[in-house]
Amino acid sequence: MQSSLADRFYDAAVHALAAFGMLLLLAPTFVVLVISFTGGITLKFPPSSWSLRWYLELLQSREIIEPALTSLKVAGLATLLSTILGGVAAIGLARNQSKVARVLDALFMSPMVLPAMAFGLSLLLVFNVLGIRLSVATLVLGHTIICVPFVIRMVGASIQQLNPILITCSLSLGASRWYTFRRVTLPLIKRGILASAFVAFLSSFDNVPVSLFLADARTEVLPIKLWAILEGSLDVRVAAMSGVIVIVTLIGLICAEAFGGVTRQVGAR
Template structure:
């Protein structure tokens, strides 16, 4: 019975993806499933469309920069909180994780109002900083768990043998946190690359991201181009997760018995 329920759950969760992938091969200019034929026309149109290519490049740059910032800041905060003993540690950790419980619509509107009051225009930098805000909770949570899982005795042994605090972090702590760091980077990258709500408030014609371009496209067209683009993104995400899992051993991050 449990196996049957598990199979039904998997089918239910994957069915929207299967419909999107199937609709991408529709030869006619109408988005429908099942497709009435087989064609790769829409894949070719997507990879040759300058609007999609420019938006994908913007999203990639923003996601990479936001990932780098959120991992660096998250690592500093996570180490300080995990190794600290202050009575405000839980309060600070809750503050860093608060973007998870605040609707992105509220965050985006607040950022736009703040930039307007400060007379700062929206550009690539403001988008990167905004995406860093929403990526930081994921990196802090994952890296905090990663630091907490490392026994302080290993760091103390390194210090007793003459290593400096910074040398201990670089040679002992960070190598032991490789899986946590890569997992945090993957979560941050996907969160930034797929973000729509906050980007909707802060993009302009020069910083249009891929999710916003897709959103604008489906307002005026219902051809299978979006299904083809979604299929490409699904494939790239699966490849990225698979590679990260093999390289970093993300499937072995759970607590050891």
């Protein structure tokens, strides 16, 4: 088939835009990694000299390390809570077509629809009215709610993919419901649960709208701290911290991929 001028233009335009789009997707990660090894004291790109000085400086910066540790702690606890509560709820909701189940499903998914700042502010106001002091616990509570929709969707999806006949078989062969759950259901949805825990962890670690209102001087978390630093000055230590985040995320993604195909799970979300 011979192609017209318009067709050739179409192909060229699509390829150029696709290449540009992919470059755009890759650029920030690449830029952050490169700039974190700068030897200079500005964010000049490309750097004129190379060094590890900002990583070394980062190790000495308690004011960044402490929020990073708080973030890890909060994300860990929020992931644990949302995966357990959300996972159990998803198992209860899956394949239940009653009205109550649909209402509950909508309720558990709503933190994803609602602009999270309104939720963060509402929690702050409630804690204020009730006289509850902000702490790691209040932060974990807010983050758990934010993480739940990911767990409900991803665990729910893996239960939907499960062949119900396997469970019927197990039950009819005399296994108890608990044994069936432990030995049949759980192993089959394990990947979904792990993938949802991975995404929940990252979304808590990265959360801004809730932390913005619930993190105070004693419970500073990393994203808010980095934001505050960047609002004041263009501190190159942020580049080193960003470099660490990118590398750790990359390793996490590769591990999760090797383990259970997280990209497929996230993509199917």
